[in-house]
Amino acid sequence: MTLGRMDFGVAKGINARATLQFNRDADRRDNAKVMRLYQESLEVILKAWTQEAFTHKGEFYEFPVPGWTKTNRFVEPLDPRYHAADGSYKAMYVHPRPYQPGHPPVWLMSNAPPTFALAGERGWGVISMSAGPRATRACWEPYREALSKREGRAVRLGEGVGVCTAVYVGESMAEAEATIRPAINAYYAFLGGSRPAGEWTKAGYLDVGEDMTPAEADGDWFDFLNARGIIVVGDAAFVADRFAEKQETIGLDHLMLMQQYTGVPYAKILASWDRLFEHVVPQFGTQSIAQKRELAHA
Incomplete structure (x- = not known):
């Protein structure tokens, strides 16, 4: 509807009470595990947006779920991109995929320097909650360093990041x-x-x-x-x-x-x-x- 005028923002969630209701692995009391789940979930989303036939097997998710076979013969011949000859589901897709080439710009929400470094490595943006200037720079400098290395140019401080206030x-x-x-x-x-x-x-x-x-x-x-x-x-x-x-x-x-x-x-x-x-x-x-x-x- 917006013809591509959309950005995509994600965050881990505020507290264990909220996140735990969606997924038992999303318990904020185990931040290291939640961070792995968070990153894998985003990986799945980006695969679905950018690949006509995607598969995924990680610590938390496997797509397509193994053991499912197409039995409805009215859809034959089966598309070999998604089904093996015996009808087993081997890859999947989502539709419609984003209007924008590739996918919408990705923004993370964080006040943690390691997350900023990760976002810079991937070319994503980051929004932080408002903080003092030195605390903000402690996050933004790792981002600038990682994004500069990724793009092969001198990224200026503040590029690709923002503040929520x-x-x-x-x-x-x-x-x-x-x-x-x-x-x-x-x-x-x-x-x-x-x-x-x-x-x-x-x-x-x-x-x-x-x-x-x-x-x-x-x-x-x-x-x-x-x-x-x-x-x-x-x-x-x-x-x-x-x-x-x-x-x-x-x-x-x-x-x-x-x-x-x-x-x-x-x-x-x-x-x-x-x-x-x-x-x-x-x-x-x-x-x-x-x-x-x-x-x-x-």
């Missing part, structure tokens, strides 16, 4: 903070208790080499995250400045924006999007704010 463009700083503060505090307090290893407590959002102050530890999530640019909540000028800062510090190219704010009226969410596209996005046209600043200082 919560954003709200308010009519003023005061309105934005008053509207979003309760929702952010509730959302991140919920996330902080959902992972037993504590990755999503405040300490998990500190940048590399950064220590938490007592005031931050005792303060609310909103101030802690917004001060670091991990969420971006403010008026249009504030939001644009934050995005430009990310361009300057980490070479940001792609943003995936979240606005799942519990309790915030839908009309306010729509108004935020209107301000985003009317007042923020135009500043990042063919020439970014960061580039304009460089030219101004030249």
Whole structure:
């Protein structure tokens, strides 16, 4: 329907409660096993998209499942690409395959440097959850190195990767903070208790080499995250400045924006999007704010 205007994004899932219901091997408490399942599942998908007749035999899956034989003689003669002479199923296909040549661009979701290196080796993109600049670069540098080696060229920092962040463009700083503060505090307090290893407590959002102050530890999530640019909540000028800062510090190219704010009226969410596209996005046209600043200082 979109004539190829589609990207394909995958992630391992957030917690064991959710992933385990789909597959007993998808228990996030055994991350090494889940990672192998995740990679094999993606391998199967890409085979199905790119091969007219594909087979697969791995640690978790085998396709086609052995032991099945075609008995419906109304479909004879059997296609030798998929059936042996005795009717046994030897290869399979899916249809329709993607409109795009090959397959849609693949994006992984991760904040782990090894996953970024893997994606760079395969030519896939990666979206990370918003983090401090040093933590982000710790993921993006292995990606750049792997993709540069794959493509035989110097890939610039930020190419092929992006950041997922919560954003709200308010009519003023005061309105934005008053509207979003309760929702952010509730959302991140919920996330902080959902992972037993504590990755999503405040300490998990500190940048590399950064220590938490007592005031931050005792303060609310909103101030802690917004001060670091991990969420971006403010008026249009504030939001644009934050995005430009990310361009300057980490070479940001792609943003995936979240606005799942519990309790915030839908009309306010729509108004935020209107301000985003009317007042923020135009500043990042063919020439970014960061580039304009460089030219101004030249």
